Amino acid sequence: MVSSDRLAPGEQGQIQVTVRTDRKKGVIARTVQVRTNDPLNPLVILNLRAKVLDPFHGKNLDAGEMFRSPCRKCHVDRGRGRLGADLFRADCIMCHMRGKSAPPLASLRKLSRKRLQVVIEKGVPESVMPGFSWRVGGPLTDSQIRSLITYIKGR
Ligand code: HEC
Numbered sequence: 722m723v724s725s726d727r728l729a730p731g732e733q734g735q736i737q738v739t740v741r742t743d744r745k746k747g748v749i750a751r752t753v754q755v756r757t758n759d760p761l762n763p764l765v766i767l768n769l770r771a772k773v774l775d776p777f778h779g780k781n782l783d784a785g786e787m788f789r790s791p792c793r794k795c796h797v798d799r800g801r802g803r804l805g806a807d808l809f810r811a812d813c814i815m816c817h818m819r820g821k822s823a824p825p826l827a828s829l830r831k832l833s834r835k836r837l838q839v840v841i842e843k844g845v846p847e848s849v850m851p852g853f854s855w856r857v858g859g860p861l862t863d864s865q866i867r868s869l870i871t872y873i874k875g876r
């Protein structure tokens with residue numbers, strides 16, 4: 722949006738630019754082209770840079786906190802009442818995807834059922850993998866955890 726489409730030589734105006742950041746992370750860059758009838762500068766390119774901050778994921782992340790508000794709307798609520806693959810997609814995949822810091826599904830599959838159960842219930846200490854069992858304050862019931870183990874093992 723421009724404050725005026727006519728500027729006399731030496732006069733100033735304003736350009737308002739809106740950038741949507743809701744699916745962006747980190748540094749983003751945009752350019753705005755300003756075309757004028759100024760014979761010396763018919764085209765001016767404005768380079769905009771901005772750093773999109775993540776309001777939820779700071780440096781000192783406490784894994785258990787993600788089960789509480791406002792974190793739970795992304796980390797817990799979508800998995801409510803779900804089982805197996807649906808539950809994995811809702812609660813686990815955001816971290817357990819290829820290329821992320823947590824091992825992908827193919828690696829989880831190689832673990833024993835016992836190991837899967839212990840880790841899903843109690844989490845991995847000193848890591849961002851929280852214990853999901855209701856017994857340790859997590860959101861999942863025993864049958865939801867069993868359904869995840871069945872899904873991960875493929876049977
Ligand atoms: C808007 C949705 C959303 C909200 C709200 C949210 N998270 Fe997350 N969180 C994610 C996604 C998606 C990931 C996967 C990593 C990524 O893509 O950044 C993630 C990853 C994480 C991780 C793992 C980071 C790592 O280093 O692998 C932790 C811990 C975490 N969130 C904790 C929290 C806490 C604590 C809160 C509340 C203060 C919270 N999250 C709020 C979506 C959300």
Ligand code: HEC
Nearest residue numbers: 812813816822823824829837840841845848849850853869
């Ligand atoms: C906030 C991110 C995050 C979420 C959500 C998450 N995990 Fe994890 N998970 C991790 C990380 C990181 C590790 C690796 C921990 C380590 O060994 O340092 C891990 C480790 C594991 C392990 C053990 C891997 C091993 O080699 O011993 C299993 C099993 C596991 N997660 C299953 C799950 C399941 C099932 C869910 C969903 C209910 C889930 N995780 C949700 C981050 C997450």
